[in-house]
Amino acid sequence: MSKVAWIGLGVMGYPMAGHLKSSGHDVTVFNRTREKTEKWVAEHGGSFGTTPAEAAEGADIVFTCVGNDDDLRAVTLGPDGFYQCLKPGAVHVDHTTASAEIARALYEAAKSRGAGALDAPVSGGQAGAENGKLTVMVGGDESDFAKAQTAIASFAHAVTLIGPSGAGQLTKMVNQICIAGLIQGLAEALNFGMRAGLDMEKVIATISKGAAQSWQMENRWKTMIAGEFEFGFAVDWVRKDFGICFDEARRNGASLPVTALVDQFYADVQEMGGRRWDTSSLIARLNRDESKSS
Template sequence: MARVAFLGLGVMGFPMAGHLAARGHEVTVWNRSPARAEAWAKKFTGRIAASAREAAAGQEFVMACVGNDEDLREVCLGEQGAFAGLGQGALFVDHTTVSAKVTRELADILKNSGRGFVDAPVSGGQAGAENGILSVMCGGDAADYARAEPVIEAYARICRRIGDSGAGQLAKMMNQICIAGLVQGLSEALAFGEQAGLDGEAVVEVISQGAAGSWQMVNRHKTMLEGRFDYGFAVDWMRKDLKICLETADEIGASLPVTALVDQFYKDVQGMGGGRHDTSSLIRRLARPKS
């Protein structure tokens, strides 16, 4: 069992840190909102730290799951940042979805200092975190990854090293690009079926068993048809991720025409007041008003 700190106890980090404690790891948590850390400590076994630096001190592994590039820099850097407390031989594992640029920037700070950095963004949403079945895509030194994998397995269904620093984040971008297109296609199909007078659930029962089938179809079609959109990853966060995808595509010369279009559709959903709705709320742009 390892000494582990977990920084960031949002809808993902809270249960992820809980799985580490359940596996018997010695867990220290820190969150910018102390009340969230206190709630975690009431539910799980572990210690609360007053700062990211204090949380990182003396740990073998420091996991982070925060909001965006600037949040991650703030957590890592500065006098009270995690890097200031990170000791020799310690490994920082970042589960935040951020740009490959900030990942490489932070990894370079730790490079050749006897401390390691693994970028390890996750996919599977809140339900995946709560059930310990996340998909984790990693970048970093092979030896650092080999050390981190047994700890990450506490909340992962699959965990793989994709390549060097930043590769995990690039893989997560691919994941979000796929989701954007899938959800838009599913939204159009369900709205089309409703307009045509078909029983959407009956149709999905059939087509989900064929080439059109997907996780989104199986797990989201019913709530989409019912107009319920409180089942996970929010539109606001998806737009943050798609912005990273589109900016990276410009940098490397890749073309993402469908992703760019769906990003604007998500902007429309935000304009409808759906920024905190889950990503399946794309159908709101297409659904026929109820009479």
């Protein structure tokens, strides 16, 4: 088992780090909010550091799961960042959904220290993190991937090395672009079916066996109809992810018209007070708009 550090105990990182500890790894954690750090240690054991650098001292693998590029830059290259003590042969595994640019920059910074870096964003949401069933898409060197793969598997059911540094983040962008139109389509379909007076349980039981089936349909249709959105992947987060997609699309020339439209729909949901609602809350916007017109 490896000596590992975990930086960032948010709704995803907290249970992911817990799975690592349960798998037998020696885990030291750090979070900006000290209370959350102490709560994790009380619950899982292990130890904590008062700075990212202190937490990562002597670690074979350092995991990060923070908010965005700026947060990632702070915990790695900032004054208290752990890259100052990243030992030769160690691997930094980043689970933040961030830009491919910072992934490549950290890869170069790690290599200059004789260490490695993998960009490894995840899909599966909070439930996937809690149940240890995440999908992890990885960019980086095969030798570094081999060092970290077993540890990552503690909280994942699929871990794939996609390509060189940045490939993991680019794959996550593909994932988010796919989901954008899918959730809007599901919201429109459910809203249509309810207004048509259909028994939606029978409808979903039928169409989920065919080409319309999706994870979102299977896991969110009931809560969408009930107007329950206080869980899962927040609207604020998906808009942050879309921003990363748009930046990359401007660089590579890709056109994202549907994603751009859905992004504006999520802006409407934010204005409705749904910044922390689950992304399935797009149906609430439809209900609001149709209530206004009736």
